[in-house]
Amino acid sequence: MSVRSVFPQLEQLLPRVSKPIQYVGGELGAVVKDWDATTVRWALMYPDAYEVGLPNQGVQILYEVLNEQDDVLAERTYAVWPDLEALMKEHGVPQFTVDAHRPVKAFDVLGLSFATELGYTNMLSALELAGIPLDSADRGDDDPIVLAGGHASFNPEPIADFIDAAVLGDGEEAVLEITGIIREWKAEGRPGGRDELLLRLARTESIYVPRFYDVDYLADGRIQRVVPNRPDVPFRVAKRTTMDLDAWPYPKKPLVPLAETVHERYAVEIFRGCTRGCRFCQAGMITRPVRERSITTVGQMIKEGLEFSGFSEVGLLSLSSADHSEIGDMCSGLAEQYEGTNVSLSLPSTRVDAFNIDLAQELSKNGRRTGLTFAPEGGSERIRKVINKMVTEEDLLRTVVTAYSNGWRQVKLYFMCGLPTETDDDVLQIGRMAHEVIKAGRIAAGTKDIRCTVSIGGFVPKPHTPFQWAPMERPEVIDARLQLLKQEINSDRSLGRAIGYRYHDGEPSLIEGLLSRGDRRVGAVIRRVWEKGGRFDGWSEHFSYARWVEACAEVLPQFGVDLDWFTTREREQAEVLPWDHLDSGLDKDWLWQDWQDSKSEYEQDDCRWTPCFDCGVCPSMDTEIQIGPTGKKLLPLTPVNNLRVPA
Amino acid sequence: MAKNQPVGGQAPIVQRIRLRYAKRGPLRFTSHRDFARAFERALRRGAVPIAFSQGFTPHPKISYASAAPTGVGSEAEYLEIGLQREVDPEQLRLALDAALSPGLDILDAVVAGAGSLADRIDASRWLLELPGVDPADAAAAVKAFTDLDEVLVERMTKQGRRSFDARQAVTSIDVTEQSAIPSEADGAPCAIIDLVVRQVTPAVRPDDVLSGLRVAAGLEPPVPPRVTRLAQGTLTAQGEIIDPLDADRDPALPV
Numbered sequence: 074m075s076v077r078s079v080f081p082q083l084e085q086l087l088p089r090v091s092k093p094i095q096y097v098g099g100e101l102g103a104v105v106k107d108w109d110a111t112t113v114r115w116a117l118m119y120p121d122a123y124e125v126g127l128p129n130q131g132v133q134i135l136y137e138v139l140n141e142q143d144d145v146l147a148e149r150t151y152a153v154w155p156d157l158e159a160l161m162k163e164h165g166v167p168q169f170t171v172d173a174h175r176p177v178k179a180f181d182v183l184g185l186s187f188a189t190e191l192g193y194t195n196m197l198s199a200l201e202l203a204g205i206p207l208d209s210a211d212r213g214d215d216d217p218i219v220l221a222g223g224h225a226s227f228n229p230e231p232i233a234d235f236i237d238a239a240v241l242g243d244g245e246e247a248v249l250e251i252t253g254i255i256r257e258w259k260a261e262g263r264p265g266g267r268d269e270l271l272l273r274l275a276r277t278e279s280i281y282v283p284r285f286y287d288v289d290y291l292a293d294g295r296i297q298r299v300v301p302n303r304p305d306v307p308f309r310v311a312k313r314t315t316m317d318l319d320a321w322p323y324p325k326k327p328l329v330p331l332a333e334t335v336h337e338r339y340a341v342e343i344f345r346g347c348t349r350g351c352r353f354c355q356a357g358m359i360t361r362p363v364r365e366r367s368i369t370t371v372g373q374m375i376k377e378g379l380e381f382s383g384f385s386e387v388g389l390l391s392l393s394s395a396d397h398s399e400i401g402d403m404c405s406g407l408a409e410q411y412e413g414t415n416v417s418l419s420l421p422s423t424r425v426d427a428f429n430i431d432l433a434q435e436l437s438k439n440g441r442r443t444g445l446t447f448a449p450e451g452g453s454e455r456i457r458k459v460i461n462k463m464v465t466e467e468d469l470l471r472t473v474v475t476a477y478s479n480g481w482r483q484v485k486l487y488f489m490c491g492l493p494t495e496t497d498d499d500v501l502q503i504g505r506m507a508h509e510v511i512k513a514g515r516i517a518a519g520t521k522d523i524r525c526t527v528s529i530g531g532f533v534p535k536p537h538t539p540f541q542w543a544p545m546e547r548p549e550v551i552d553a554r555l556q557l558l559k560q561e562i563n564s565d566r567s568l569g570r571a572i573g574y575r576y577h578d579g580e581p582s583l584i585e586g587l588l589s590r591g592d593r594r595v596g597a598v599i600r601r602v603w604e605k606g607g608r609f610d611g612w613s614e615h616f617s618y619a620r621w622v623e624a625c626a627e628v629l630p631q632f633g634v635d636l637d638w639f640t641t642r643e644r645e646q647a648e649v650l651p652w653d654h655l656d657s658g659l660d661k662d663w664l665w666q667d668w669q670d671s672k673s674e675y676e677q678d679d680c681r682w683t684p685c686f687d688c689g690v691c692p693s694m695d696t697e698i699q700i701g702p703t704g705k706k707l708l709p710l711t712p713v714n715n716l717r718v719p720a
Numbered sequence: 721m722a723k724n725q726p727v728g729g730q731a732p733i734v735q736r737i738r739l740r741y742a743k744r745g746p747l748r749f750t751s752h753r754d755f756a757r758a759f760e761r762a763l764r765r766g767a768v769p770i771a772f773s774q775g776f777t778p779h780p781k782i783s784y785a786s787a788a789p790t791g792v793g794s795e796a797e798y799l800e801i802g803l804q805r806e807v808d809p810e811q812l813r814l815a816l817d818a819a820l821s822p823g824l825d826i827l828d829a830v831v832a833g834a835g836s837l838a839d840r841i842d843a844s845r846w847l848l849e850l851p852g853v854d855p856a857d858a859a860a861a862v863k864a865f866t867d868l869d870e871v872l873v874e875r876m877t878k879q880g881r882r883s884f885d886a887r888q889a890v891t892s893i894d895v896t897e898q899s900a901i902p903s904e905a906d907g908a909p910c911a912i913i914d915l916v917v918r919q920v921t922p923a924v925r926p927d928d929v930l931s932g933l934r935v936a937a938g939l940e941p942p943v944p945p946r947v948t949r950l951a952q953g954t955l956t957a958q959g960e961i962i963d964p965l966d967a968d969r970d971p972a973l974p975v
Binding site: 087096331381385 | 772790819944
């Protein structure tokens with residue numbers, strides 16, 4: 074049965090919405106296949122606006138990996154803005170893919186990538202527009218398997234009612250294995266329907282199917298236990314780890330949008346994982362071990378990626394790029410290769426280290442200087458020990474002085490507010506530190522004309538981190554501290570004028586905290602917020618704290634819990650956490666010990682340079698650290714002298 | 721600021737090439753800014769030896785003639801680029817066309833002669849398709865419009881709501897004969913209007929003329945009309961529009 078494009082109906086609505094180009098597709102790198110010539114069909118969704126979702130690496134990688142299979146078709150869909158959502162409802166146009174404008178309901182799988190929990194309400198909008206029942210339990214054999222991935226899927230319990238399955242960890246191999254299972258099940262004539270298919274997925278022991286697990290609660294609201302309700306479904310579901318990134322050099326053909334998006338660059342992941350051990354960082358905990366892509370693969374990917382896309386910017390991405398074992402040769406090699414080409418190279422520099430400035434110096438050979446950002450994360454020496462961000466004030470001052478004396482006029486410093494054990498003084502130290510930075514910078518630069526921007530994010534405790542037990546601070550306390558800091562920064566007018574101050578209010582963080590560490594009962598809150606019109610919760614102009622608080626007050630009392638119970642309450646060691654049956658490889662006892670170490674301000678070193686500290690990941694996941702150096706160098710590129718006709 | 725300028729300049733321009741391009745089908749929703757970004761990437765994909773401006777943030781040397789509004793298709797958009805090395809215009813056209821998404825199509829390329837592109841463009845021909853509008857009703861509205869000397873319409877501009885005449889800039893407006901053929905599968909009628917508008921200030925765009933038809937005769941298309949620019953150039957006394965690239969192809973022609 075072939076599936077018709079909804080574009081003729083959609084086309085009538087496009088002149089009436091803002092930025093219609095985002096719904097049209099037609100990107101370079103987009104793939105449109107014959108529906109009937111394929112057997113397994115994926116709709117991949119990034120549940121946010123196109124301008125944010127299109128550049129997402131995860132979706133681009135899976136899109137390419139899937140479409141390389143002859144009998145597999147993968148298309149993309151994004152959250153539509155409220156103006157188009159209203160028109161689609163009025164005119165009966167369903168949620169569609171941007172590639173061939175096919176209705177999402179017609180696909181075998183709707184795969185959602187949740188980089189953040191704030192996309193949950195957008196998933197519900199998409200399901201409703203698609204005509205797919207919101208509840209997994211109400212779906213029939215003709216509905217797609219709704220599959221969650223991305224970092225938020227390490228605790229998918231708040232969306233357990235709405236999804237059919239979740240994959241934890243790296244997706245490259247997982248999507249092919251799932252495709253294989255669906256292919257086989259279809260070839261056999263779909264025995265046992267949807268239930269059998271989900272059971273086959275669950276039996277892989279690395280795909281989580283929430284409906285096959287029952288959650289029992291204690292009288293005080295805590296979880297008693299989570300147990301499988303079917304035979305041969307595993308007690309714990311393990312994360313995926315893709316080893317040997319050189320064997321998976323994606324994206325090869327990056328999507329190049331016509332619409333303006335948040336990142337217009339060729340992004341190459343130079344390594345995956347991080348063992349710096351920052352205790353607040355979920356990404357660093359759940360993506361272990363470190364797996365580097367070699368200098369030669371990175372060089373080759375950039376060369377081909379730029380030729381294919383025509384991008385003029387390259388981002389060398391990872392959780393801490395300066396830590397790559399070949400980063401020096403990589404930066405100088407690339408700077409030489411692209412000198413005089415108007416291609417700009419950037420390194421998201423987050424480590425406070427003068428070495429970062431040498432790298433930035435190399436990369437800006439072309440004359441284009443990207444900004445320098447450092448992330449001390451905590452204002453006081455004490456709080457930095459609590460979060461295991463091993464940076465001293467001298468390190469920071471030496472680093473920014475190097476930057477200012479090398480010609481940079483502006484540096485950005487990133488901090489968090491609301492960290493465990495934090496006091497007003499820890500936050501006020503940020504102001505004192507910024508003053509010292511400007512004072513030292515003015516001497517180093519020999520001019521008063523330098524600036525420093527202090528940017529503050531709200532801390533949100535995340536599952537699978539040592540802070541998973543930590544209480545959140547109340548929003549009014551956070552907001553008061555941020556005001557005190559503002560006064561501290563401006564207490565010296567001359568220095569204060571040179572310091573920019575950006576921060577987020579405490580309220581959105583509290584809701585993110587609810588969604589991060591929530592259990593299945595939080596699903597009712599998400600549904601209620603969405604029914605009240607909640608959409609695009611990651612956007613300050615759409616987010617409504619009052620709506621979330623109201624919804625919590627309406628639906629949580631029936632369970633004997635409330636918003637505070639999920640957010641500002643400290644958990645005890647014995648408590649069963651909603652994600653305990655989901656295995657990130659981290660040993661729960663190790664995490665607890667690291668949480669205790671945090672409170673006693675004990676620092677933990679990086680296992681790439683010191684002996685293994687037994688976090689548990691490598692032995693339980695059968696993985697190992699993969700780092701260089703390979704000893705290879707990048708060779709000069711031959712200049713192109715003829716026009717090139719791209720394929 | 722001067723001391724911050726990078727040392728070493730960009731290569732000079734040795735050749736200028738003028739291009740005609742189309743915005744077709746779904747890609748008519750590309751805005752001018754979207755097209756400009758896509759075109760710059762196409763220059764890099766095609767390894768075109770584009771010249772750059774001097775300074776800290778060098779920009780490729782590209783200048784655009786008046787661009788069709790977002791959502792309007794076009795068979796006749798124009799731009800000029802400066803190159804640091806001579807190339808064959810047809811090879812350039814092929815390379816750029818292959819480097820752009822299908823639907824953004826490079827149709828013609830010539831080496832620029834004397835005079836500016838802008839000086840050769842003073843009018844546009846537009847095709848207006850009005851699904852669900854009976855051709856007879858369209859013809860009546862067009863007659864009512866042309867019978868008037870002035871038709872005031874309103875549009876939101878950057879300066880706020882403005883009222884201006886949409887009639888005087890229209891040099892010809894006709895309901896074409898092929899209108900009788902139903903365009904939709906369900907056999908609903910579709911009126912087709914051929915329109916020539918002079919470039920004036922403030923600009924009169926096809927949607928202003930459609931507003932004019934509503935003001936003059938109450939014509940209200942049930943679905944958004946589909947508009948395509950067919951030609952841009954110099955309007956002759958006979959009402960023809962001369963392709964602005966013709967003068968570059970044959971310098972004997974009057975500029």
